[in-house]
Amino acid sequence: xxxxxxxxxxxxxxxxxxxxxxxxxxxxxxxxxxxxxxxxxxxxxxxxxxxxxxxxxxxxxxxxxxxxxxxxxxxxxxxxxxxxxxxxxxxxxxxxxxxxxxxxxxxxxxxxxxxxxxxxxxxxxxxxxxxxxxxxxxxxxxxxxxxxxxxxxxxxxxxxxxxxxxxxxxxxxxxxxxxxxxxxxxxxxxxxxxxxxxxxxxxxxxxxxxxxxxxxxxxxxxxxxxxxxxxxxxxxxxxxxxxxxxxxxxxxxxxxxxxxxxxxxxxxxxxxxxxxxxxxxxxxxxxxxxxxxxxxxxxxxxxxxxx
Numbered sequence: 001x002x003x004x005x006x007x008x009x010x011x012x013x014x015x016x017x018x019x020x021x022x023x024x025x026x027x028x029x030x031x032x033x034x035x036x037x038x039x040x041x042x043x044x045x046x047x048x049x050x051x052x053x054x055x056x057x058x059x060x061x062x063x064x065x066x067x068x069x070x071x072x073x074x075x076x077x078x079x080x081x082x083x084x085x086x087x088x089x090x091x092x093x094x095x096x097x098x099x100x101x102x103x104x105x106x107x108x109x110x111x112x113x114x115x116x117x118x119x120x121x122x123x124x125x126x127x128x129x130x131x132x133x134x135x136x137x138x139x140x141x142x143x144x145x146x147x148x149x150x151x152x153x154x155x156x157x158x159x160x161x162x163x164x165x166x167x168x169x170x171x172x173x174x175x176x177x178x179x180x181x182x183x184x185x186x187x188x189x190x191x192x193x194x195x196x197x198x199x200x201x202x203x204x205x206x207x208x209x210x211x212x213x214x215x216x217x218x219x220x221x222x223x224x225x226x227x228x229x230x231x232x233x234x235x236x237x238x239x240x241x242x243x244x245x246x247x248x249x250x251x252x253x254x255x256x257x258x259x260x261x262x263x264x265x266x267x268x269x270x271x272x273x274x275x276x277x278x279x280x281x282x283x284x285x286x287x288x289x290x291x292x293x294x295x296x297x298x299x300x301x302x303x304x305x306x307x
Contacts, residue, residue: 019160019164022163023156023160023163026116026117026120026159026163027120027124027156027159029117030120030121030124031124033121034121034124034128038121038293041293041294041297041298041301042122042126042128042129042297044297045297045300046090046092046129046190046214056069056072056080056081056083057080057081057083058079058080058081059073059078059079059081060081064081067081067082068080069081089130089131089132090129090131090189090190091132091133091134091148091185091187091190092122092123092126092131092132092133092134092189092191092192093133093134093148093181093185093190093192094119094122094123094133094134094135094136094158094162095136095138095177095181095191095193096116096119096136096137096194096195097115097138097172097174097194097196097220098112098137098138098143098162098165098167099138099139099140099167099169099170099171099172099198099240100167100170100171100240101172101198101240102115102220104222104224104225105222105285106222106223106285106286107222107285107286108286109286111196111221112162112163113163113285114220114285114289115162115194115195115218115220116159116162116163117289118194118218118220118283118293119158119159119162119192119194120159123158123159127150127151130150131190132149132150133149133158134146134149134185135158135161135162136177136180136181137161137162137165137167138173138174138176138177139167139168139171139172140169140170140171140172140173140240141168141169141173141176142176142177143165143167143168143169144165145184146158146161148185148189170240170241171240171241172195172198172199172240173199173202174195174197174199174202174205175199175200175202175204175205178193178202178206178208178209179205181209181213185213188212188213189213189214190213190214190216191209191213191214191215191216192216192218193209193215193217194218194220195218195220196219196220196221196225197219197265197269198240203272203275203276206272206273206278207275210277210278215278215279216278216280217273217278217279217280217281218281218283219269219280219281219282220284220285221282221283221284221285222284222285223284223285223286226258226259226262226263227255227259228254228255228258228259229249230250230252230255231249231250232248233246233247233248233249233250234247281293
């Protein structure tokens with residue numbers, strides 16, 4: 001699996017100046033969102049996951065008995081309690097599907113471009129909170145890995161790879177990606193799985209990852225993958241296999257069957273995620289993604305407050 005060699009970027013501009021311009025434009029847009037609207041949501045939901053011992057102090061009425069440091073108490077002859085500080089730093093992993101189906105988009109934006117923008121927003125939110133961010137790109141194989149680190153230049157590299165990485169594979173093997181993540185990230189992390197979820201069954205790997213990490217599924221979709229316009233004979237092609245089929249989209253029964261298949265796939269995805277208590281965010285190309293993200297974080301914050 002690649003981890004640092006040079007890449008060709010055929011899906012985007014080939015001129016290095018154009019590549020930098022696109023990355024910079026995305027950075028400006030998402031940084032503005034982070035500064036004005038999103039960072040507080042991120043911080044309130046993803047707080048430190050542990051407590052670090054800092055010092056001891058004398059016992060005061062109301063302190064927890066279990067916080068008493070009995071060794072220091074015995075040595076000094078009066079009760080002392082342990083002081084802890086929250087472990088603020090988190091590890092955030094972006095697991096991004098770069099299979100061929102991500103190149104589809106019926107609007108001015110492809111699913112992969114939407115995935116990159118959302119990943120950029122999450123990466124800058126993490127960096128602003130002094131968290132480490134890593135990246136794993138996958139198709140029907142493990143394509144590319146960047147170990148979690150901090151810093152703006154590191155984040156910009158992550159964004160460049162998501163936008164312009166040239167994958168070797170066309171299909172989708174989410175199971176292998178999650179299995180690899182669980183082997184290389186041993187401490188609990190916040191994991192965003194960004195995909196259209198058009199993959200063979202990987203419910204077992206989802207369940208394992210959800211137990212080990214804080215897993216959030218971000219489902220990227222395009223309207224034309226669930227609703228066909230009544231435009232007559234059209235040829236549908238599976239971007240990952242190349243298989244083609246000609247259908248009559250003017251036939252209302254064909255359109256209804258197409259919509260039903262899409263709905264069945266969504267219902268099964270939702271069932272597996274609910275079964276494993278995995279949070280889900282649905283985003284669609286051409287739509288403003290910020291309201292959906294903010295709504296998710298607000299709901300999650302309220303749920304955490306109830307616990």
